[in-house]
Amino acid sequence: MPAKRRTKSRKQPLQQRSRETVAVILEAAARVLEARGLEGYNTNAVAERGGISVGSVYQYFPNKDALTLALITRFEDALLAKVRDAVAASEGKSLTVSLNLIVRAQLEAHAERARLNRILEAEEDRLRAASSGTSAAGELKELVAALLARHRREIARPVDDDAIEDLIVISRAMVDHALQNDLSQAAASRRVLRAIEGYLFGPRRDF
Amino acid sequence: MPAKRRTKSRKQPLQQRSRETVAVILEAAARVLEARGLEGYNTNAVAERGGISVGSVYQYFPNKDALTLALITRFEDALLAKVRDAVAASEGKSLTVSLNLIVRAQLEAHAERARLNRILEAEEDRLRAASSGTSAAGELKELVAALLARHRREIARPVDDDAIEDLIVISRAMVDHALQNDLSQAAASRRVLRAIEGYLFGPRRDF
């Protein structure tokens, strides 16, 4: 490993051909991670899997972490898209139904390529430590805030920023846990919903 | 890296001297992780830090992962001890106070050497994948179950095994999040408690 690290890729993909190469690289990286885990994930394997040369990988990604980060971003974008759709689709629905839709969106996003996404989430922490924070987290908060604002009269306690953060932390952890233990989507969403609604509505104090 | 991996240490520490060496190795490993992170964590650095030779490390730990696992076990034992004490101390107290004590125990255990423990928790997943599961998780569940059993009449919904699992998942995630964001212990415990009690008592449905 060299001491210095490039932080910018050599080239930006301009022609159609190179844009395809970038897509090939990303998908090859995903497949290597799925098939061989972080353990067997290296740039040579990615190149081989994609049927291209290592050099091409480094034409468009300055280093291995940048490639991994691109995969993470790709996953986060897909997740956000699903959540956005769920929020949009829940217009006019009850709060419980709306929350259910969001939870299901998250479960689906994770379930699609479960092993891959689990690895990516684990890597996220390590990679964010070095580089700057993500904006995906910010948008997710906004989406949840928007949904809750529509139902603010039904919610006992005020929903401030911290509360939204907590809701996201809780569902993320529970979704991960569900995937890890191969829970059915029905069971998983029921349990996540119980946690979220419990947090929002607060405990009964009527005994 | 050799293809084959030893799975047992060469020697068991018998004399006082070697038991001290094992302690030195563990503490050196912890300090390296704290100071240089996973990045700079290697067995040569551990030996240097401990003022001993690499060979000694491999006398008592078959490989690097075994050393890391020993650190994880050490942390889990400390956590369990604190939780055990909290459960014992909460005899006769109200449910809210009891839960508060448990949550604080967890927060304290993590806060003690926050950076180290965060790294260890992240590594736990990766290492458990290869080897078998832990028994620490089992005991934690039992402790929580025992506490809740004392208050079963106050709790609206039945507390089955899944519910206890969820409670642990939720608090663990929120404690991690709190440490990561340098929340005060007061704020953190308040938020975790809100989540836990909400989950236990279930949402109000009185509107």
Added chain:
DNA sequence: CCATAATGTGAGTAATTGCTCATATTCCAC
């Protein structure tokens, strides 16, 4: 003390792997 076991040493090995760069090939503008 002496024999034997336990413990400690650390230079060196073998394997891995991120990444480069000189070169070749393909594409596009004119």
Added chain:
DNA sequence: GTGGAATATGAGCAATTACTCACATTATGG
């Protein structure tokens, strides 16, 4: 066509690092 730019290649370099082993040192029991 032709020249230059974009793209692709892949053998090999350089650095890292987990781990070994032949040997030295220290403890223990008799």
